[in-house]
Amino acid sequence: MLLSLNWLREFVPYEGSAEALGAKLTMLGLELEDIQRPYGEISDIIIGEVVECERHPDADKLSVCKVNVGSELLNIVCGAPNVAKGQKVPVATIGVKMPEINGAGGFVIKKTKLRGQESCGMICSKRELGLSNDHSGIYVLPADSKIGSKLVDFLNLNDEILDISITPNRADCLSILGLAREVALAYNLPLTMPKMPNFEEYLSDEKVAINIQDPKLCPSYLARILSGVKVAPSVDLIAQRLQAVGVRPISNIVDITNYILMELGQPLHAFDLSKISGNTINVALAQEGEKFTALDGQTYTLKSTDLTIRDSERAVALAGVMGGQNSEVGDSSTNILLECAVFNPSIIRKTARRLALHSESSYRFERGIDQVNSRFALNRAAALMCQYAGGKVLKQEQGYESKAFVPAVSRFRVQKAVDLLGVELKTEFCENTLKQLGCQLNKVNEAEFNVTMPSWRHDLEREVDLIEEVGRVYGVDLIPPTLPSIPQFLNKDTSSIDAGAKDFAFLMRLRTWASGSGLNEAINYSFVGHKDLDTFNLAQAGRVSIKNPLNAELDVLRTDLMPGMMNSLRENLAQAGTSVRLFELAHCFEASSDSETTVKEQSKMAILLYGTRSSQSFGHSEADCDYFDIKGYVENLLCFLNLGQAEYKLNSTHSFLLPAVEVSLSGQQVGIIGQIKTEIADQYHARKAVWVAELNLEVLAKLSAKTTILFKALPTYPAVKRDITFICPLGLKYSELYSAVVALKRPLLEHIEFIDVFSPDGKNERNLTVRLTFRHAEKTLKDTDVDKERETIVNAIQKTLGLSV
Known part of the structure; x- marks a missing residue:
């Protein structure tokens, strides 16, 4: 789509450069291909006045003129028959290069002699300037033309044309109006619709009967009748604007239809009404094998799937593609039927492609026309025809909308x-x-x-x-680039991320966390023995027995991961393992009549800790794992999944844990942690405490999917840490102390960490040690600032919980 900057400015008051506008439209999805200056070749042509004009003494068809160009008086020999004294004319002075038109021109004006008379320039015709095909004489300018000024400035030809690439879905941008809407949107400018010129209407009984065979193929067909028009060349404004956007001027009537096409995006067609047989227009499908001669002079064989515009006898136009020679507007035409229709895009596309007959009209009809705006386009075209071709418009509009437009x-x-x-x-x-x-x-x-x-x-x-x-x-350029997470797929079809792929990605995250935390993955059979389940005091109900087990010890699907984990522990202990860290991600199975397979599967994660807490190296004690270790793993996993602080509740009736602690998030139980009962651990050769955790992955996955990741800048200034030991009654939970400190909402407090617990002998109390981390976002803290914050927190806890330090 070629966009004239001067034409655009009649719709929006854009004052920037063509380059800036092209860059802006490109970012809006309307890519700039090129910027053209169609009249740049005549930018050096100036306006002069013929002050003297006499016949050449040695040539009957030449005139010797003296032309005032403002700065000097030039002697110019001119061969045009219409040159005369007093005329304002375009002048090419010495050194000016003439534009190349259809292979002619392209020469530089030089001082020369013609039949003995000196000539220091050239008085130009429209054809020599590339403004039209008229070469009957020189271009005579209006009397108010300013001598010495540039021709392009006077004629407002100092224009820039943007070549915009329009994607197939943006049919609305195939007009000056459509692109003006985009410019108004981009720069928040007002949009002004073109004014409707005044035109004369008349009353008459004259009427054209319009019939539409199928409303689906033609939702709207409107027409206006004009009488008394005079077909002639277009005025300079219309002809030059059409040339600037790549359309060849033909005549005032045809040019106005093209003018509206480029301005508003509505294709129109003008018929010579005297050539329409029976004053009838039928929008109907062609007859199979019918011959039709279009305006390009070619004869086409039509099919019954081609939509045509017909009078009472024959086809007079290929609907939406091209008119016919049998109804063409010519120099003698005086009465015009101006058509404005909306056709089904698919039928126009099929006809144009089959016949390889593409036009500016078909290009727009194939992509969709603004049906609501079509009436305005019709009336504006009729008004312009009255203004520039004379005549009157029949007051009564012809045609109708067979199918009203319904917006989405x-x-x-x-x-x-x-x-x-x-x-x-x-x-x-x-x-x-x-x-x-x-x-x-x-x-x-x-x-x-x-x-x-x-x-x-x-x-x-x-x-x-x-x-x-x-x-x-x-602004697409303002949206920050973010790399998407790409899960690994088990199959080759990666066109959609289904539920299975999401589950797999979640499991891979858990494996990454577990291996990074120092845990080793255990992979156990889904089959265990009824004896194993009985050892863990698991319920008989819901077990799925195997009819043909691999052996007698693997005769049931597991309902819990712990029997398999304890078997793995036994194998490691048999290989002299002293510190065992295991995890497993697997399914547990339970009979269910609601399931299509009669078996319900549930994803779980098990963690097992046994033996010394740390390897025997400098700086580490040889203490064994305890409750805080297994709880620390669970808390670290929840933190990794961005699930926040969990709630812990003691359960003293668990089947194989003593003690057992239930882990909950947002009111949902996500798992349980605790120590395997001693009598059960003994059967697996464990001589120390076995600490385990079992988590429901389905609940964790759903909660994790609902989280939103937030990012903040890394801290600039150092943190200061203070340890505080609170003397607490035995019944006070650490979570109560933690919540009380958090509730204070101290601005410098960044983090609270549990450090140690000590229960003095013979006292009904225990000492809880916490580490408080303080940091200021804009400066380095002083000891006095931190001590003041610490004192404030201690005093508040003493008041709310009655604790001492």
Whole structure:
């Protein structure tokens, strides 16, 4: 699409450069291909006045003129028959290079002699300037032309043309108006529609009967009748604008239809009414094998799938593609039938491609026309024809809309746009953007709208289309690039991330965490023995027995991971293992009548700790693992999954743990931790405490999927740590102390960490040691600042919980 900057400025008051506009449109998805200056070759042509004009003494067809160009008086020999004294004319002075037109021209003006008379320039015709094909004489300018000024400035030809690449979905941008809407949107400028010139109407009984065979193929067919027009060359403004955007001027009537096509995007066609048989227009399919001669002079064989415009006898146009020679407007035409229709895009596309007959009209019909705006385009074209070709317009409009336009309606949610685009958007910005796009909004609530799409945007149908528009206006270049997480797939089809792939990705995250935490993965059979389940006091109900087991010891599907984990522990102990760290990710099975397979599977994770806490190296004690170690692993995993602080509740009736602690998040139990009962551990040759945790992965996965990751800058200034030991009653939980400190919301307190617990002999109390981390975001803390904060926290805890330090 060629966009004239001067033409555009009649719609929007854009004052920037063509380069800046091209860059802006490119970021909006309308890529700039090139910037052209169609009249740049005549930028040095100036306006002069013929002050003397006499016949050449030695040539009958030449005139010797003296031309005032403002700075000097030039002697010029001219061969045009219409040159005369007093005329304002375009002049090419010495050194000016003439434009190359159809292989001619391209020479530089030099001082020369013609039949003995000196000539120091050239008086130009329209053809020599590339303004039209008229070479009957020199171009005589209006009397108010300023001597010595540039011709392009006087004629407003100092224009720049942007070659914009339009994607197939943006049919609305195939016009000056459509691109003006984009410019108004990009720069928040007002959009001004072209004015409707005054035109004379008349009343008459004259009427054209219009019949539409199938409303699906032609939703609208409107027409106006004009009488008394005079076909002639177009005025300079229309001809030059059409030339600038690559359209060849033909005549005032045809040029105006092309002018409206480029300006408003609505294809029109003018018929010579005297050539329409029976004053009848039928929009109907062609007859199979019918012959049709188009305006290009070629004869085409039509099929019954081609849509035609017919009079009472024959086809007079290929609908939406090209008119016919049998109804062409010629120099003698006085009465015009001006057609403005909307056709089904698919049928126009098929005809144009089959016949290899593409036109500016078919190009737009194939992509969709603004049906609502078609009546305005028709009336504006009729008014321009009256203004520049004379005549009158029949008051009565012909034709009708056989199928009314129904706009698409969709909801728009601001949060949905934020989620899809990955940037924070204000409701006000979204609302203003949609309104500037031409949408009508009906507010449902503060962040949701019911949106009626504009008639010219056929590509807007769904909520995601509106979100794309908001993102386009926000600026695709302003949306930060974020690499997506790519899970590993078990199959080759990676077209969609199904539930199985998501589960696999979650399991891989857990394996990464576990191996990084120093745990070794155990892989056990899904089969265990009833004897193993009985050892762990697991319920008989829900077990799935194997009819043909591999051996007598593997005759049931496991209902818990712990029998398999303890078997792995026994194998490690048999190999002289003294410190065992194991984890397993696997399914447990339970009979269920609701399942299609009669078996319900549940994903679980088991962690097992046994033996010394650390390897025997300098700085580490030889203490064995205890409750705090297994709890630390669970807390670290929950932190890794960004699930926050868990709640812990003692369970003294568990089947194989003593003690047992239930782990809950957001009111949902996610697992249990504790020590394997001694009598059970003995059967697996364990001589020390065995600490285990079992977590429900399905619950963890759902909770993890709901989390939102937030990022903050790394701290700049150092932290200061203070340890405090609180003397607490035996019944006080650490979680109560933690919650009390957090509730203080001290601005410098960054982190609370449990360090140690000590229970003095003979006293009904225990000492809880916590480490408080303080940090200021903008400066380095002083000891006095930290001591003051520490004292404030201690005093507050003493008041709320009655503790001492």
